[in-house]
């Protein structure tokens with residue numbers, strides 16, 4: 249199996265889907281000749297031309313709105329939002345239009361569309377190039393929300409998202425674009441949306457996470473394993489719809505749950521997982537549910553000492569694991 | 576010279592452009608040396624900014640800027656030392672205390688409001704300030720800047736529309752450097768001049784040669800006077816060129832030919848200003864050398880100041896989320 253980076257896997261997924269289905273096209277800012285500001289679409293403009301890889305005007309609302317229109321007509325748009333932080337102008341189109349189309353038309357109209365956006369901090373991007381925006385959208389029935397943590401999943405999930413008949417938000421951990429490498433199976437495959445994965449088995453506690461923090465979580469699990477703590481790590485992969493079964497199965501086994509995400513704590517995605525556990529696994533728990541999340545400030549600050557203060561990392565996660573294991 | 580400005584003012588304008596250029600070049604060098612994480616440049620935009628700055632009453636009128644406005648900020652009294660604090664994410668950066676990326680301005684003492692990175696969000700703020708000025712019956716003016724690409728945002732149209740409907744004292748400057756990162760003007764808008772958008776919104780729209788500081792000054796002067804005297808808003812398009820890549824994260828070779836960049840360098844606004852002032856007998860080679868020396872010293876001092884300044888304490892990041900917490904900041 250060839251090894252590649254996260255961003256290469258994402259690019260390959262788009263390349264294969266463009267080749268497979270002529271209804272698929274890419275639209276976004278700088279996705280053409282520039283190949284995207286992170287080079288996620290590099291080479292695709294040259295290969296598929298300006299009709300399949302379209303440089304949009306600098307306007308996210310219409311990137312999504314035009315995507316919806318094209319999808320209604322039978323196309324399969326992949327919309328790129330340059331940074332998740334800039335998805336907010338398109339909130340109305342995503343939440344009021346894409347998410348509600350199927351329901352409001354009683355199924356006459358559906359929106360098969362993918363919206364890709366790099367998310368997350370730790371890259372010196374300050375308030376507006378670091379945001380985690382998933383929980384704005386996991387609150388919205390009608391949407392699917394996917395966040396991959398490694399190249400194999402990234403490719404399989406993106407291909408599945410393109411083929412999904414619903415609007416799928418696909419958030420990419422940008423700090424991991426070139427940092428996270430892994431083997432990717434050769435040949436055609438997809439990974440079903442809505443299925444979490446146990447990425448490391450363990451007996452002592454369950455760590456539930458996704459995206460960039462999953463990368464740190466595996467490192468933290470490795471660190472504490474040397475001290476005799478066996479952590480079971482769950483990579484959610486899809487946040488909406490959520491795979492309750494995998495989470496509950498694991499927590500019923502380990503009896504302790506730690507939830508980790510980079511997004512801020514209050515009203516963050518971890519709150520939903522905690523609620524599911526409290527509802528369905530209360531009797532199985534040996535310790536209070538623990539959350540490690542970004543602190544409740546408006547966004548990630550630029551200056552390094554303050555950025556580090558904000559960001560989760562393997563050390564902070566390992567400390568939380570130790571605390572929970574000792575309970 | 577067709578513009579009547581005192582000799583000292585013309586020289587001051589040149590000095591600010593020169594200082595902006597040398598600071599900017601130094602920022603690129605600091606980035607290459609790995610000493611700063613990010614820079615977004617004003618090189619090529621200096622004349623448009625100094626022309627705009629001198630057309631307003633600085634310290635009295637209000638400004639809603641965008642990230643390329645280093646020259647404008649210097650003209651408003653922002654200091655090179657402060658710029659270095661911002662570039663280096665050091666404590667005491669007046670724009671954000673190290674929270675925002677460099678060149679995301681705010682300077683309350685100069686009536687410069689804080690802006691974010693999502694483009695065109697400042698446009699409606701400018702309209703709102705204009706509305707407040709009008710409600711209070713004052714004679715202040717607001718200027719706001721935005722790149723031509725950013726005028727594709729619905730936000731931009733909404734803000735300008737407000738000002739046009741309510742005849743607010745706002746000058747909307749569109750800085751047209753032909754590119755929004757890699758996307759050329761033709762893929763961004765179907766009008767030939769960004770100022771033509773004014774037609775659909777019901778306000779005057781004027782294009783100026785933004786590489787010529789006096790041409791820009793003249794167009795701005797008229798727009799600002801109209802706004803101040805109750806004549807309503809204007810769109811002023813400054814036609815410039817971004818001589819550097821979009822930012823320190825960009826490589827512009829994939830989307831624009833080197834010959835084009837070279838061609839525009841022939842109209843480098845700093846050289847054009849120098850030629851113009853030399854022709855008027857206001858500048859000589861010796862005088863330019865003196866100014867260059869002074870700029871070098873100011874830039875050196877600013878870098879030393881920035882480098883020796885402390886970083887913010889990590890815990891400062893916890894505040895001030897709410898107004899009640901400002902005392903912690």
Ligand SMILES: Cc1ncc(C[n+]2csc(CCOP(=O)(O)OP(=O)(O)O)c2C)c(N)n1
Pocket residue numbers: 277306308330334337643692693694721722723724725726750752754755756817821
């Ligand atoms: C809403 C939003 N979308 C995308 C971006 C990313 N971005 C930053 S600058 C830029 C191009 C801006 O071009 P233009 O408005 O022409 O200004 P210029 O940089 O050329 O001065 C883009 C796409 C952003 N900052 N905000």
Ligand SMILES: [Mg+2]
Pocket residue numbers: 722723724750751752753754755756
């Ligand atoms: Mg531009």
